[in-house]
Amino acid sequence: MEPTRMKHQPFCIIKNLQVSFHGRTVLQKINLTLSDSGIVVLVGPSGSGKTTFLRTLNRLNEHYPGYSGSGKIELKLPGSMQDIQDIHSTDLEVTELRRQVGMVFQTPNVLPVSIAQNINLPLKLVTGLDKVEREARLIEVLQEVHLWDEVKDRLKESSSRLSGGQQQRLCLARVLALKPKVLLLDEPTASLDFKASHRIEDLLIELQDRYQIIAVSHSLRQARRIAGQILVMKEGEIEHLLKKEQFEDLEMLQKLLDEIF
């Protein structure tokens, strides 16, 4: 288990971030310093750029047609703050960045292979661990996401036979197996029912001491439950960065959000 990180230190500094697709601006004028004070939850109306913002942190936007971006993003990765957009940096290749900044998508997207292979394949390709180490890591992460007891007897079964909530936890385990420092979660409970959502939320609260988590959420209830800080976005800009004491009172938060939107 990793030691608890230094609290309240900045882990993400963004300067003048601007992103557009096919010339249409999606993110603009983003200047932000995020500190290590629990889960960061992004809220805002659809189309406000939440997912795009998340994808700037692992440079996944570059896989979308028509992308262009400018600005500077520094993330605290092992060692020190590193400029993640510096493609000439030999210290941090984009594949290594994406290993350290793991991402879980809105709908569970397991590979159409066995449960074990979903975790084994990335481990084999990215980390180069041998078979024994991979098996140990597999058990470790499945326990970490509380899936081990449910799947330990059917690791060779197809992952598509798991329920939605189980698949999403498998996706999370797949990312955790690569030992990331930061976790990006794009509405991870959007396609799940209430019970499965609650389970994932509990899990995130549990994991927040070990990983820096940034999540997009569509529900204010969820945001308040898991967040250490809430980032409010509107029309591609950051409107507010709310600290815990600012959103503990639901009425105050609702009033604030009504003012913004």
Added chain:
Amino acid sequence: MNRLLNFGVYCWSWIATLGVFLVVGLLLSYLLAQGLPTIGKELFFGDAPAWEAIFGQVRVWDALWPACVGTLFLVLLATLLAVPIGISSGIYLACFAPKSFKRVLSLLVELLAGTPSIVMGLFGFAFILFLRNTFFPDANTSLLLAAACLALLILPYLIFTTQAALESLSDEYRLIGPSLGFSQIQTVFHVLLPAAGRGILSGVVLSIGRAAEDTAVIMLTGVIANAGLPQGLFGKFEALPFRIFYLAAEYQTPAELDSAYGTALVLLCLTGMLYGGALALHKTLELRWNQHG
């Protein structure tokens, strides 16, 4: 009105599906009725003793065996030449090609797909003439030339099906690889290609069928009626579709025409076996991807 239309469409789909079954059923039963009685040792080996004929120790005259071996070699060789190039081109078009270049390339592949097979044969024939007049006076039409021309013919099927199978994968699925830190090559080979396997397999099956049945290409590039077993890559060969063609065109007795039906049946079975082989190969690869860490 709407309900009537729905009912009409429903009925029409039923009739159309039934029609396909009927046509295929009729064809098959006619072929079986005419061809099955001729199937036997004599159809395959003529007067020659079977075991010696199979291993090429005695020459087989006026029978199927050399054509079976010829077609099998021809199809395997053509597929072996076309599959790596076709699938790689499909991967390039779907995953790597810049947009403008992709348009040009797709146009070229469409052009290739639209080329009649006789032109492909003519191209092979002209190529041999060119070689004879320039560097290799001894060059001649052969198994390798015919297979290469057939490979050109089936290349577009492989390219299109591979490209379509890869492009039909969802955006979210394509992002699994990159989001986990895979390189582009790793994503293509370990995530995208296996998921597109079924589509690619259908392209391979389609091209096997096309290579097995084509007569126009091989007529100009090396098939002859009585070549015996193929004598290496640069030798002449016999082939089942060509045998069907000349038996049907130049039969002397009704029995000869019947043996053409028998030959057609054998060609059908041989193609079926090759499909089976492709399917088994796909299953093995899929299983390996599924289970092995």
